[in-house]
Amino acid sequence: MAAILSISDLRKSYDGGFEALKGVSLDIDEGEILALLGPNGAGKTTLISTVCGIISPTSGSVKVGGHCTLSDFRAARSLIGLVPQEINLEPFEKVINSVRFSRGLFGKPRNEALIEDILRKLSLWDKRNSQVKELSGGMKRRVLIAKALAHEPRVLFLDEPTAGVDVELRKDMWEVVRELKANGVTIILTTHYIEEAEAIADRVGVIANGEILLVKDKDELMTQLGQKQLCVHLSAPISDVPASLAAHALELNAEGDALIYTYDTRGERTGITSLLNDVAAAGLVLADVSTRQSSLEDIFVGLVSGDKA
Amino acid sequence: MNLTAIWSIYRFEMTRFFRTLFQSFLSPVLSTSLYFVVFGAAIGSRIDQVDGIDYGAFIVPGLIMLSVMTQSISNASFGIYFPKFIGTIYELLSAPVSFLEIVLGYVGAAATKALFIGVVILATSSLFVDLSIAHPMAMVLFLLLTCLSFALMGFIIGIWAKNFEQLQLVPLLVVTPLVFLGGSFYSISMLPPIWQKVTLFNPVVYLISGFRWSFFGTSDVPVGLSLLAIGGFTLACLCVIWWIFKTGWRIRE
Numbered sequence: 001m002a003a004i005l006s007i008s009d010l011r012k013s014y015d016g017g018f019e020a021l022k023g024v025s026l027d028i029d030e031g032e033i034l035a036l037l038g039p040n041g042a043g044k045t046t047l048i049s050t051v052c053g054i055i056s057p058t059s060g061s062v063k064v065g066g067h068c069t070l071s072d073f074r075a076a077r078s079l080i081g082l083v084p085q086e087i088n089l090e091p092f093e094k095v096i097n098s099v100r101f102s103r104g105l106f107g108k109p110r111n112e113a114l115i116e117d118i119l120r121k122l123s124l125w126d127k128r129n130s131q132v133k134e135l136s137g138g139m140k141r142r143v144l145i146a147k148a149l150a151h152e153p154r155v156l157f158l159d160e161p162t163a164g165v166d167v168e169l170r171k172d173m174w175e176v177v178r179e180l181k182a183n184g185v186t187i188i189l190t191t192h193y194i195e196e197a198e199a200i201a202d203r204v205g206v207i208a209n210g211e212i213l214l215v216k217d218k219d220e221l222m223t224q225l226g227q228k229q230l231c232v233h234l235s236a237p238i239s240d241v242p243a244s245l246a247a248h249a250l251e252l253n254a255e256g257d258a259l260i261y262t263y264d265t266r267g268e269r270t271g272i273t274s275l276l277n278d279v280a281a282a283g284l285v286l287a288d289v290s291t292r293q294s295s296l297e298d299i300f301v302g303l304v305s306g307d308k309a
Numbered sequence: 310m311n312l313t314a315i316w317s318i319y320r321f322e323m324t325r326f327f328r329t330l331f332q333s334f335l336s337p338v339l340s341t342s343l344y345f346v347v348f349g350a351a352i353g354s355r356i357d358q359v360d361g362i363d364y365g366a367f368i369v370p371g372l373i374m375l376s377v378m379t380q381s382i383s384n385a386s387f388g389i390y391f392p393k394f395i396g397t398i399y400e401l402l403s404a405p406v407s408f409l410e411i412v413l414g415y416v417g418a419a420a421t422k423a424l425f426i427g428v429v430i431l432a433t434s435s436l437f438v439d440l441s442i443a444h445p446m447a448m449v450l451f452l453l454l455t456c457l458s459f460a461l462m463g464f465i466i467g468i469w470a471k472n473f474e475q476l477q478l479v480p481l482l483v484v485t486p487l488v489f490l491g492g493s494f495y496s497i498s499m500l501p502p503i504w505q506k507v508t509l510f511n512p513v514v515y516l517i518s519g520f521r522w523s524f525f526g527t528s529d530v531p532v533g534l535s536l537l538a539i540g541g542f543t544l545a546c547l548c549v550i551w552w553i554f555k556t557g558w559r560i561r562e
Contacts, residue, residue: 052403056561074311074405082403088396097324104317105404147400 003027004079004186005051005155010060012046012210020046022210023060030154033177033187034215035197037300038207044190045085047207048157052082064155078106081153085160085190087140091133095124098132099146106151118146121176138169145176156180158189162196174200194297208304221299223265230261230272232279233288242282248275257287314406318414319421322388326422337376337426338433344372345437348494359496360527365438370521371493372434377427377452378459378488378513382480385419385463390470402561408554416464420456427452440524447532448523454539455516461546468559487513492521497529512538 005028012021020043028034038044049055051062053069061068067075090098099115119125122142127135132143141161148156158177162170170193177187177200191197197204198218205215214221237256248271251260259279263270279286326333349365356364389411392398401411434440442448470476491513497505508514509530519535522528528535553560 049399052399054399054402054561056557077403077405080403082399084396084399086396088399090392090395090397092325092328093321097321101317101321102400104320105314105400105406107311107313107405109313 002030004030004065005188006063007047007051008061010047010050010062011058012050012055013058020210021050021057021060024207024210024212026205026212026215028155028186028188030186031181031184032202033181033189033200034203034205035201035218036188036190036205036207037192037194037197038190039304042207043210044207045159046210048082048159048188048190052080052157053077078151079154081148081151081156083141083144083148083156083158083161085163087137087144089132089140089143092131094129094131095119095135095143095146096128098143099150102147103150108151114152115146115150118149121179122146123172138165141165141169145173149180153185155186155188158187160190160192162191162193170196194295194300198295206300206303213303222293227294227298228263228265228270229292229294230263230275231290231292232259232261232276232286233257233290234259235285235287238284242284244282245275245278248278250275311406311410314404315410315414315417318401318411319418322415322418323421326384326418333422333426334429337429340376341372341430341433342437344368345434349437359499360525362525362527363438366440367496367521367525368494369431369434369438369440370524371491371517373427373430373452374455374491374513374517374520375488375493376430377423377455378484378516379480380426381419381423381456381459382463382466382484384422385416385460386467386470386476386480387463388415388419389464389467390476393467394473398560408550412461412464412550416457416460419460419463420453423456423460424452427456442524443526444523448520451516451520451523451535451539454543455520458539458543458546461543461550465546465549465553468553471559487511488517492517492529512542515539 005026007024007026010021010024011019013019024043024047036044036047046055050057051064051069053073057070061070062076063069064076065079067079069076093101096115096119099119100110103111103115116125119128122145124139124142124146127139132140135143145158145161162173165173174196177189181187189196189201201218203215204218204221206213234257238252239256241250241252241259245259248261251262252258253260261272261275263272345365348368353364353368358364359367392401431440466476466479470478490508491511492508497508497514497518500508515530515535515538518529519532519539522532522535552558
């Protein structure tokens, strides 16, 4: 698939010498959902702001749909919608006027049917004549999304769209995101919630200290970097791991009734067969066996702390 | 040129104005009436004529200029500062609009509001004094140029300001004194000779003088010089805005 967003060697340094982006290069395919994970201050918002034109880059280039964001900014920006992290809205304006304004700003003629459709999908239609300041935090976030969608963007940036949003609303938003993807919109979202990336992303990028550490297909990432744990539940507790099982590097849980074996799914041999044979040979009786796949969160924490194993 | 965007910004700004139309209308009517009570009736009754014009009528152009200049600045500076303050400027910066289009939208709206207030003051004044306008076209031209140039200056202040105090600083400490000392309520020929020379360094003198000429056909400085001054001021503001646009100063930092 062709890249709709192409970022090459993007750098941003501030006057004090702080380098917020250290040569970021990233291609994003049309129609995909990329989740950008990173700790606070990693450069996620700076990256989005630079692509969208809010911050001038120090060097490097960004192309959206083949249009340079600096030399051909009108064509490039027309394709982009941005939902910022902060709830930045004119408090005294009516919801519908605020959304109409966003569409007008992008040079699009009035389209009341489209705006009604967006507001209905985001459950804002009943509130269309309310002033923004009268809405709850979650509703305001929906208004931000409605404003970003008002000009029918092809690429949508969602900067932590579900921060501080309750579970139900978060799931509603995921639904909106999936629907947009079904309509061919490319979505780049930053998030702190790993479950969010796990639930909706096609690819996951990890950014820390202004550098992209990795961009991978989510499932591939889970498989490649994912560690699995095998938990062998014993019918009777033991005080120590038997010496004959020392080679398997097992851990005994606090209650002494389960042995935990960590293995890498990338390995040619997982060592499970020999482990189970040795457990039986040691005279231990099994009550149950379970496995647990490590989550993206485990992978993320491992990467950011420099432990890439 | 993204005309739809300019119109959207203009309409959005004007909506804010219409939301508070009553205050927008009432406040200039009230302040003009007060000026006429104080300067026209109380003090003006002791002043015969200035340059052959009744004092009550003489102060009308100055009164209009005083309000138009301060309103243009405060409307435009607030108009662009408010999105910066509440964070909605992200939308302007990420939209396919050039800085020129942003300026046209905000400055156009600010100038329109000031023009409206100027017309309200003119109408209110005509209830108190007999007014005749000698050069109506020139009057409209001076009014439009003043609204435009001071709105441009207000826009620059709004970009420059980092807080509400700074937003008030220039209008309060620079513009108001210049307007009061610029011959709003007197002819500069009434000043001692040395101050007549000093006051020529005040650019507002040229604007008020030219505007008064359009009403009464008399002026403190040649009307051509007045036009040159307001043209030069507009140009200077445009240059600063062009520079802001080129560098992204205080916008895309």
